[in-house]
Amino acid sequence: MIELEDVVKDYKTNSGPVRVLDRVNLRVHPGQQLGILGRNGAGKSTMIRLISGTELPTAGSVRRTMSVSWPLAFGGAFQGTLTGYDNLRFICRVYGVDPADCVDFVEDFSELGIYLREPIRSYSSGMRARLAFAISMTVDFDCYLIDEIIAVGDARFHAKCMVELFEKRADKAKIIVSHDPGYVRQHCHNAAVLSDGKLTYFDDLDPAFEHYAEVTSARAAD
Known part of the structure; x- marks a missing residue:
């Protein structure tokens, strides 16, 4: 299980602390x-980082009894001077996986x-994303973290990613953060809405979408 209890996250800005x-x-x-819906800037990516453990909360606690992935297709942690193959070997060692079984x-x-044996610094952003997804x-993992809609490669490659993640790993937990209710409806059982720093959870999707539409309309009217 993954449990967030009274989690607070503040960031320092030139205008003072901002509570996300x-x-x-x-x-x-x-x-x-689970789908987490929120407008751009609502704090969805912050939640993903806290759940993954790459950031710590300002207050409250995050407990994990399941293994949790990094955000899928995120290649920001690659070492640019190493080849894609060497990055694969390093990540496998960190997670206790035999690289020979993965190559x-x-x-x-x-x-x-x-290009798998060329330095990461020579990769385009799309090549990094394809490598990151493949390594993921x-x-x-027991739970996969998905930050917005996965946009990896062309339509054919994207479809291959969807099969690998949502069909072959249908029994795994997934947390999807998105601003798109259609994407959440397609892939999620439950949903929560993040707005003004508060998270509201719904067992059923339709009430979540209705609440999301209300808070989005209210913010647009401000």
Whole structure:
């Protein structure tokens, strides 16, 4: 399970501290597929970073009894001077996976060809995203974190990613943050709405979408 209890996140700015998350509470169970809806700037990516452990809350606690992925297709943690292959080996060691069991899959899935053995600094953003997604699929996480709609490669490659994640790993928990209710409806069982630092959870999708439409309309009218 993943549990957030009274989580607060403040950031320092030149105008003083800004509270992005204000006493957020959430539980995600094994196999649950949860969508978190919010407008741009609502704090969705902040929540993903807190859940993944890459950031710590200002107050409150985040507890995990499930293994949690990094945000899928995020290649920002790659070491640019190393090759894609060497980055793969390093990440596998961190997560206790034998790199020899992963190379063939990553080579085939990422479709990087000879560039897998070239330095990451020579990659385009799309190549980084394809490598990051492929490596994410080599580690058997209990919960996958998805920050907005996964946009990896062309339509054919994107469809391949969706099969790998949502069909072959249908039994895994997923937390999807998005501003798109249609994407959440397609992939999630439950939803929560993040607005003004507060998180409101709904067991059913339709009430969540109605609440999201209300808070979005209210903010647009301000």
